[in-house]
Amino acid sequence: MIKVLFAASESSPFLKSGGLGEVIYSLAKEIRKLEIDARVILPKYADIPTEFRKKMQKLDAFTVDVGWRRQYCGIEYIEYDGIPFYFIDNEYYFKRSGMYGYYDEAERFAFFCRGVLESLQHIDFIPDIIHCHDWHTGMIAPILKADYPIYDKIRTIFTIHNLYYQGVFPREILEDIIGLEPELFNISGLEFYGGVSFMKGGINYSDIITTVSHNYAEEIKTPLYGEKLDEIFRAKSSILHGIENGIDYNIYDPQKDEKIFQKYDKDTLSLKSINKTKLQKELGLYEDENIPLIGIVTRLVKQKGIDLILTRIEKKMREDAQIVLLGTGEKYYEDLFDHLKDKYQGRLSVNIKFDDFLAHKIYAAADLFLMPSLFEPCGLGQMIALKYGAIPIVRETGGLKDTVTPYNEYTGEGNGFSFSNYSPDEMGAMIDYAIKIYKNKDAWEKIMKNAMESDNSWGKSTEKYVDLYKKIMEEV
Numbered sequence: 001m002i003k004v005l006f007a008a009s010e011s012s013p014f015l016k017s018g019g020l021g022e023v024i025y026s027l028a029k030e031i032r033k034l035e036i037d038a039r040v041i042l043p044k045y046a047d048i049p050t051e052f053r054k055k056m057q058k059l060d061a062f063t064v065d066v067g068w069r070r071q072y073c074g075i076e077y078i079e080y081d082g083i084p085f086y087f088i089d090n091e092y093y094f095k096r097s098g099m100y101g102y103y104d105e106a107e108r109f110a111f112f113c114r115g116v117l118e119s120l121q122h123i124d125f126i127p128d129i130i131h132c133h134d135w136h137t138g139m140i141a142p143i144l145k146a147d148y149p150i151y152d153k154i155r156t157i158f159t160i161h162n163l164y165y166q167g168v169f170p171r172e173i174l175e176d177i178i179g180l181e182p183e184l185f186n187i188s189g190l191e192f193y194g195g196v197s198f199m200k201g202g203i204n205y206s207d208i209i210t211t212v213s214h215n216y217a218e219e220i221k222t223p224l225y226g227e228k229l230d231e232i233f234r235a236k237s238s239i240l241h242g243i244e245n246g247i248d249y250n251i252y253d254p255q256k257d258e259k260i261f262q263k264y265d266k267d268t269l270s271l272k273s274i275n276k277t278k279l280q281k282e283l284g285l286y287e288d289e290n291i292p293l294i295g296i297v298t299r300l301v302k303q304k305g306i307d308l309i310l311t312r313i314e315k316k317m318r319e320d321a322q323i324v325l326l327g328t329g330e331k332y333y334e335d336l337f338d339h340l341k342d343k344y345q346g347r348l349s350v351n352i353k354f355d356d357f358l359a360h361k362i363y364a365a366a367d368l369f370l371m372p373s374l375f376e377p378c379g380l381g382q383m384i385a386l387k388y389g390a391i392p393i394v395r396e397t398g399g400l401k402d403t404v405t406p407y408n409e410y411t412g413e414g415n416g417f418s419f420s421n422y423s424p425d426e427m428g429a430m431i432d433y434a435i436k437i438y439k440n441k442d443a444w445e446k447i448m449k450n451a452m453e454s455d456n457s458w459g460k461s462t463e464k465y466v467d468l469y470k471k472i473m474e475e476v
Contacts, residue, residue, distance in 0.1 A: 002469050004031070005127035006040040007116050009109070009136035010099060013080065014048045017099060018299060019245070019380045020134060020161050023212070026248040027465070028083050030458040034466050039125060043112055044076060044087035046095045052078060056087065060122040066111045067176040073115045075122050086123055088115040106169040109198065110178045113139040117148055129469055131157045135167030138202030139178055145205055146185050155472045158206035160199070162377050163220055163227045164303060167198030193228070203232060207472055210241045210465075212378035213399030217242025225375055225398075243465060244402055245378040246458035252363075252384045259360035266452040269445060272364065272389060279365040283349040285322050292438050293322045294431070295366030295390055297359050297381055300329025300337070300352075305372035305395065310336060311424040312431070317344040321435065323370075324349045324362050366390040367444075368434055372419075372427050376400045382416070383456040389448040392416040393434055395427070403456060407447050409437065415451040 010016050011024035024040060031038045044056075056076040064073040074089030088094075093108045102108065117140065120126055132140050141156040174180050174187060174196050189204035190196045203209055211217045217240055219225035221233045233240055254272075255265040261278040264271035273289040280287045294316070298304045306329075316323060317340075325337060325348075334352050341350035351358060363369070369385035371394045378399030382392040386403070394400040396418045407414035417434045419426040438444050 001035060001037050002129065002473060003037045003125065003127045004039070004129045004131050004469060005116075005125070006038060006131050006133065007113075007137040007140055008040065008042060008133040009112075011040055011042055011085070014042065014052055014085070015045050015099060019378070022248075022380060023161070023245050024133060025081075025083070026246070026251075026458060027462065029081060029248075030246075030462040031465060032082060034462055036466060036469060039084040039086065039127075041086040041088065041116055041119065043094045043099075043108075044074075044089040045099055046091075047097060047099070052080075059086075062118060062122060064111060064115050064118050065179055066107060066114065067173075067179055071111060073111075073118060075119050077123070084125075086119065088112055088119065090115070105167070106173045106198075107177045109136045109167065110139055110173070113137060114143055114179065116140055117144055117151070120151065126151075127154060128473060129155045129157060131159065132202055132206065133159050134161045135165055135197075135199040135202070138167060138198035138200070140202070141205035142180065142185075142190065142201045143178070146180055155208075155475075156206040157208045157210060157468065157472070158202035159210045159212065160203075160220075160377070161212055163199070163211075163225075163229070164375070166192070166200070166227065168192050168195045169198075171196050200229065200232075203229065203236070207475075208239050208241065208468055209236060210243050210468070212243065212245045213402045214242035214244065215401045216377045216398040219375070219398060241464070241468065243461050244399060244456075245380065245383075246456055246461050247380055247383045247387070249387065249457055252387050254364055254388050257360055257364065259357050260364035261361065262364075264364075266389070266449050269389065269448055275361065275364040276367070279324070279361050280322070282361075283324060283351075284346065285324070285349055286346045291320060291322055292367045292435050293324065293365060294368045294370050295362040295385070296323065296325040296327070296370050297362055298325075298327045298329075298371070300327050300333035302330075303374050303376075304329075305374055305422070305427075306333050308372045308422065308424050308427050309370065312428045313340065313348070314344075315428065316431065317347050322347050322349075324351070324366065326351045326353070326355060326358055326362055328352055328354055363388040363390050367438055368393055368431070370431070371395075371400060372422075373397060373400060374422055379403070383454075386415055386451040386454045386456065389452050391434065391447055391451055393427075393430055394418050395422060396420045403454070407437065407450075409443060412443070412446050413450070415447065415454050
């Protein structure tokens with residue numbers, strides 16, 4: 001049996017900031033079904049709920065050198081939903097509110113990367129493959145190759161969930177914090193415009209690279225999407241694979257979702273409107289089951305197309321539509337939406353918070369789901385929306401292009417609406433077209449069924465990962 005250790009900065013159900021946390025948990029669970037011994041190792045954050053912290057079993061403790069600093073490192077363990085989870089424990093680095101955004105991010109995650117490798121002899125589990133996720137784990141592969149010859153049979157896979165966030169820090173951290181000595185280590189594979197990039201380390205020193213959609217794997221080979229690393233991706237095309245994320249239909253299924261007002265499926269679509277009117281009442285919107293309701297569940301950052309939304313939102317408020325927004329992010333965007341909600345009471349609901357229950361209610365209530373991203377490696381929101389019959393309006397980029405097929409009113413094919421350029425006019429025109437189709441009840445019922453029949457489960461993707469695991473083991 002192939003043994004795989006997922007190294008990541010977050011995972012459901014312990015703590016998550018977005019799609020990465022959901023993917024780690026659901027992917028590990030699905031891969032274990034295919035007779036792969038997949039386990040997960042994470043930082044032990046202070047905000048992990050007490051119910052989990054109390055159940056953790058302390059396995060061992062030792063010290064880890066972070067440059068000149070010698071730090072305590074504890075290893076704790078819990079099994080959840082059949083998945084073994086390990087936690088790297090250090091209060092100096094992780095006993096803080098939240099997960100990210102601190103001045104010493106380089107040191108925190110350099111400690112985590114080295115702690116993962118040091119922990120192997122303490123957890124009675126030597127993996128065949130360490131599967132690293134995003135920049136926070138990018139230094140595992142370089143450190144493994146430089147400092148751990150005893151583990152020379154361990155292969156590494158590096159999955160890029162979002163290339164925009166690269167973990168770039170001053171070059172001095174290479175020796176002072178990461179612990180790699182420049183005179184003994186070829187640092188060209190880490191250098192990034194005068195600094196050191198955790199992301200580049202994962203890309204250059206891992207045996208296989210994956211991204212979270214086929215289209216994104218192609219896009220990052222271009223200057224437009226490659227974040228100044230496109231030349232490397234073109235050179236590494238033979239080991240670069242795009243594998244779409246999936247969603248867990250045990251969590252996202254309107255037929256059995258306990259978080260929504262009224263359960264429904266593709267054969268009882270009329271019940272969906274109950275979710276709309278009850279959400280309208282809960283959020284103080286005008287109650288009208290016939291008005292098109294546009295849902296937006298997102299991070300309020302530029303990547304998600306928030307600028308496009310803000311350029312057209314007031315026009316939609318003057319027309320026959322309602323909008324419900326849920327998300328947190330940059331204060332600039334939060335303040336703009338807060339101002340608008342007071343101006344358009346009854347038509348616009350702005351909810352600046354993280355609320356999983358409300359998110360489910362929005363998916364179940366919305367007729368349309370707006371996701372006009374500037375770039376989108378994969379995206380989970382559009383996949384969830386499809387399952388709930390909330391028809392996506394997306395920009396044709398990354399995983400959005402892979403999962404949303406434009407509706408053809410002549411053939412009845414397609415499961416959503418899309419536009420190609422990052423343009424407020426194109427987005428506005430597509431929203432208008434979608435609302436026009438919405439008013440045709442027969443056409444709308446057809447597109448809703450198409451959407452709900454879309455298969456974005458983990459099935460195909462997990463098989464692709466297992467094929468990669470087998471391939472990489474053949475090369476050992």
